[in-house]
Amino acid sequence: MVTPSSMTEHLPSSIAEAGAWLRTGRITSVGLTEALLARSKVAQDTIAAFITITDDAAIAAARGADAEFAAGHDRGPLQGIPLGIKDILATVDAPTTANSRVLDPAWGQRDDATAVRKLREAGAVLLGKTGLHEFAIGWPDPDTGFRIPKNPWDLARTPGGSSSGTGAAVAAGLVLGGLGTDTGGSIRGPAAYCGISGLKPTFGRVSKAGCVPLGYSLDHIGPMARTVFDCALMLQVLAGFDSLDPCTVSVDVPDMLAGLDGSVRGLRIGVPREHFLDVPELNAEIRQAVLAALERLAGAGASVVDVELPYAAIAQHAQRAIMYGEAYAYHELDLRTRPTLYGKYTRQGIQQGVLYTAGDYVQAQRVRSLFKEEVARVLANVDVLVTPTALNVAPRFEGYDPDVMRGQPSFMSVWNLTGLPALSISCGFTEAGLPIGLQIAGRPFDEPMVLKVGDAYQRLTDWHTRRPTLAQEVSVA
Amino acid sequence: MTEMTPEQVKQAVDAVVAAARLPLTDEDYARLLRNYSSIQVQRAALRFPEVRYREPAAVFPAR
Numbered sequence: 001m002v003t004p005s006s007m008t009e010h011l012p013s014s015i016a017e018a019g020a021w022l023r024t025g026r027i028t029s030v031g032l033t034e035a036l037l038a039r040s041k042v043a044q045d046t047i048a049a050f051i052t053i054t055d056d057a058a059i060a061a062a063r064g065a066d067a068e069f070a071a072g073h074d075r076g077p078l079q080g081i082p083l084g085i086k087d088i089l090a091t092v093d094a095p096t097t098a099n100s101r102v103l104d105p106a107w108g109q110r111d112d113a114t115a116v117r118k119l120r121e122a123g124a125v126l127l128g129k130t131g132l133h134e135f136a137i138g139w140p141d142p143d144t145g146f147r148i149p150k151n152p153w154d155l156a157r158t159p160g161g162s163s164s165g166t167g168a169a170v171a172a173g174l175v176l177g178g179l180g181t182d183t184g185g186s187i188r189g190p191a192a193y194c195g196i197s198g199l200k201p202t203f204g205r206v207s208k209a210g211c212v213p214l215g216y217s218l219d220h221i222g223p224m225a226r227t228v229f230d231c232a233l234m235l236q237v238l239a240g241f242d243s244l245d246p247c248t249v250s251v252d253v254p255d256m257l258a259g260l261d262g263s264v265r266g267l268r269i270g271v272p273r274e275h276f277l278d279v280p281e282l283n284a285e286i287r288q289a290v291l292a293a294l295e296r297l298a299g300a301g302a303s304v305v306d307v308e309l310p311y312a313a314i315a316q317h318a319q320r321a322i323m324y325g326e327a328y329a330y331h332e333l334d335l336r337t338r339p340t341l342y343g344k345y346t347r348q349g350i351q352q353g354v355l356y357t358a359g360d361y362v363q364a365q366r367v368r369s370l371f372k373e374e375v376a377r378v379l380a381n382v383d384v385l386v387t388p389t390a391l392n393v394a395p396r397f398e399g400y401d402p403d404v405m406r407g408q409p410s411f412m413s414v415w416n417l418t419g420l421p422a423l424s425i426s427c428g429f430t431e432a433g434l435p436i437g438l439q440i441a442g443r444p445f446d447e448p449m450v451l452k453v454g455d456a457y458q459r460l461t462d463w464h465t466r467r468p469t470l471a472q473e474v475s476v477a
Numbered sequence: 478m479t480e481m482t483p484e485q486v487k488q489a490v491d492a493v494v495a496a497a498r499l500p501l502t503d504e505d506y507a508r509l510l511r512n513y514s515s516i517q518v519q520r521a522a523l524r525f526p527e528v529r530y531r532e533p534a535a536v537f538p539a540r
Contacts, residue, residue, distance in 0.1 A: 217535070317519040332497075339500055348508045354497045355490075355509065355516045363523040365533030372534065403508070407515060 011035055013465070015081050015176045015230040022069060022080045029069075029080030033062035033125050036082045040127060040174040046155060046470065048147035049169035050084070053128035057093040058082065061125040068123065077233045079123030084169045084178035087129035088136055089113040089221070090210040098212045099134045099146050101341045102334050113210025114242045115179055115221050122237040127175055130165025134346040136186055136214045137162060137327060139402050141343025148397075151193060152468040153434055157394040160190035162214075166224050167194040171468060177225035177234055183214045183323055185390075185412030187222050188424035192437020193394035195426040195466060197454065198224040199231045202445045203419030204249035206235075207242030213330055215323040217247075218416040227464055228425060228454035232256040235447060251445055259452035262459040265301030269294065269453070270382035275312035276411050283392045289428035289436045290388045296460055297386075297453070307378045307385065312414055315371040319413040320406075321356050321364035328353025345402055372418050379420075379443045384453050387411050389424040389437030411439060421447045423454045426463040435463075486513045 011032065012018035021027045037055055044050060065080035085091060088098045096108030112120065119126065131149040133139060139161070140148040149164040151157040152172040159168040163180030167190025170178055180187035182200040191198025199222045206221045213219055223234035236257070241250040271277060271294065277287060298304045309315075328335075331350045339347055378385070388411055395405075415422035420441050427438035438457070442450040458464050481489070490509050494501060501509070 314522050314525075317522050320519060321523060336498055336500065339505075340502075344502075344504065348505050351499065351501070351505055351509060352512060352516065354493050354499055355513060356520065360520050360523060362533050362535075363520075363528065365535050366528040366531040367523055368534035369531055370528050403512060406512075 011173070012176070013173070014226045015077065015233055016227070018081055018176055019077045029062040029065040029125060030059065032080070033058050033082050033127070036174060037127060040169070043172055043174055044147070047150050047152055047168050047172050047174070049130055049149050049165040049172065049174055050128045051087045051097055051099065051131050051146060051165070052094045054094050054126065058125050058127050061120070065123050065125060075121070075123035076237070078119060078237055080125060081177070082125045082127050082175050083119060084127055084130040084166050084175040085116055086132055086163050086166050086179050086181055088132055088181055088212045089116055089179060091116050091126065091129065094129050096129070096212070097146070098136070099132045099144070100346070101144060102135075102338065103212065107212070110210065114207035114244055115238050116210065118237050130163070130169055130178060132164055133162035134343045135212065135331070136181055136183060138343060138346035138349040139400060141345050144343040151394050152470045153195065154394070155470070156398065157396050157434070158193065160193035160394060162186040163190045163224065167191060167196060167198070170194065170196045170224050170226060172470065173467060177223060177230050180222060180224045181211060182220045182222060182416065183218045184319060184416055185410060187220070187224060188389050188412050188422060188437065188439060191224055191424040192389035193435060195429070195435030195463070195468075196224060196226055197228050197231050197423065197425045197464065198222065199235060199423045199447070199451070200415060200421065201235060201239065201447055202421045204247050205421070205445060205447065206238045207240070207245040207248050209242055209244035213326070215326040217326065218319065218323055220416065228423065228451055228458055229257070229260060231423070232260060232451045232455070254448050256448055256451060259448045260455040262456050263301070264297055264453055264456045267302045267384070267453065268382040269297060269302050269304045270307035270378055270385045271304060272307050272309040272312065272385060272387065275309060275409065276387035279391070279409055281391050281408055282388060283430075285430045286388050286390070286392065286436050290386070290438055293427040293438050293457065294386060297457060300456065300460055305382065307382060309374060309378060311367070311371045311374050313409070314367055315414045315417050316410050318364035318367035318371070319417040321360045322368070322417070324350070324353035325356050325361040349402065368417050371414065375418050375420065383442070383449050385441045387439045387441070389439040393430055393432075393434040393436065415441050420444055421450045423450045425454045425457060427457070427461070428463055429466070481514065481517070486510060489513065
């Protein structure tokens with residue numbers, strides 16, 4: 001019998017720690033994988049992070065990793081590490097559903113998505129496919145028959161979306177990391193709500209080949225993990241040009257770990273207060289936590305300066321026009337021919353696209369061009385921009401109104417519009433014990449700087465080490 | 478932007494839905510009606526002098 005305390009105490013809590021344990025023989029990949037599979041299955045009754053758990057494939061991969069360690073073959077930091085994959089990315093060993101009855105099962109009968117293939121080639125052990133908002137948009141609808149992931153910090157609340165399952169699984173310690181996708185905040189929102197780290201890389205840094213699209217020009221794939229350091233380890237593997245994805249950019253992939261030295265001395269941090277901090281809808285506890293985090297970084301030697309992004313509010317409208325336009329184009333035929341197969345929140349969300357015109361789409365692309373220039377001017381004088389990740393803590397399922405959410409400011413979607421890298425990390429908890437997210441955005445393809453600031457903050461604080469009580473209560477008989 | 482009457486909103490939504498041949502439940506339809514005005518405000522906000530003659534961000538590499 002594996003007791004709750006033994007699972008908590010005798011398993012590594014991060015990819016980096018697991019890597020060290022695997023290499024010193026303190027644990028085997030098979031042992032780690034079996035423990036996390038057992039934990040994941042028990043947690044399906046509460047957290048429901050997975051749509052499919054791929055036991056056999058995971059154990060086989062873990063055996064392979066252990067055999068390679070034994071033979072002296074080391075593929076790098078992800079070898080033998082259990083991860084989860086958002087079920088919107090194709091995998092050869094499991095169906096891909098996008099959490100929808102609409103997606104043709106034949107779509108998923110293909111090779112691994114490029115990002116998945118790279119993880120496997122790096123020796124990662126994939127435990128299964130994690131839950132999400134249907135087609136990465138909307139809100140869970142129980143009538144679709146899929147389980148709804150819950151937030152390990154409070155089961156009455158969402159882990160956020162759309163990468164709900166990966167966020168919940170990482171927070172609950174069911175996997176050591178995983179993949180999310182992000183069109184308007186779907187990596188960073190769950191990261192903030194679940195108290196973990198999540199990185200939306202630069203558009204073009206990570207291939208989207210093999211991922212069901214939501215907004216073609218806004219979609220990103222990125223890592224979610226307990227620590228920024230782990231995100232860097234994953235991004236190192238995921239990054240790079242891919243001929244299968246015309247959006248990827250052929251640029252050098254730098255050493256993502258090189259700058260993770262804990263120092264922010266001399267760095268300049270810009271704070272766009274007007275649209276990101278001095279916002280009436282912003283939860284006061286979140287505002288306070290973000291200000292405290294900025295003080296902490298300033299205390300460590302960073303220079304914190306106010307900056308202005310006057311077009312940020314309009315940029316949010318542009319992101320919405322583009323996202324709804326692109327999503328509507330993808331779903332138009334199914335919305336006409338079999339609309340009731342969608343969950344109602346997804347259907348009604350995508351239907352909003354009919355209210356935009358082709359002219360709106362182009363106009364939004366003009367705004368995009370203007371806003372990119374504005375942000376580039378600001379980032380010429382600062383190294384990163386820091387904001388809250390979200391306006392509020394994870395919402396309750398009960399009483400959720402998608403239209404209220406849609407009408408509120410978003411701090412995340414503008415970085416999908418610009419394509420700039422943006423990271424969410426935990427910077428505290430509310431009095432009610434819910435995680436608070438801090439967002440760090442940077443220059444194009446300068447993930448190393450974004451990671452450097454996030455990692456340095458995590459060395460100054462311990463918010464990222466806290467775990468939900470529920471994760472410790474998951475027991476296996 | 479002049480505020481539209483509920484009847485004008487209904488006519489506008491009916492027109493786009495018919496053109497799109499989009500089957501809707503009563504709830505879907507009610508939600509489109511409810512959101513129409515706020516989306517109009519957002520659409521209008523995308524049009525301002527600084528972007529009037531601007532090249533859009535979409536990129537099509539010729540290769």
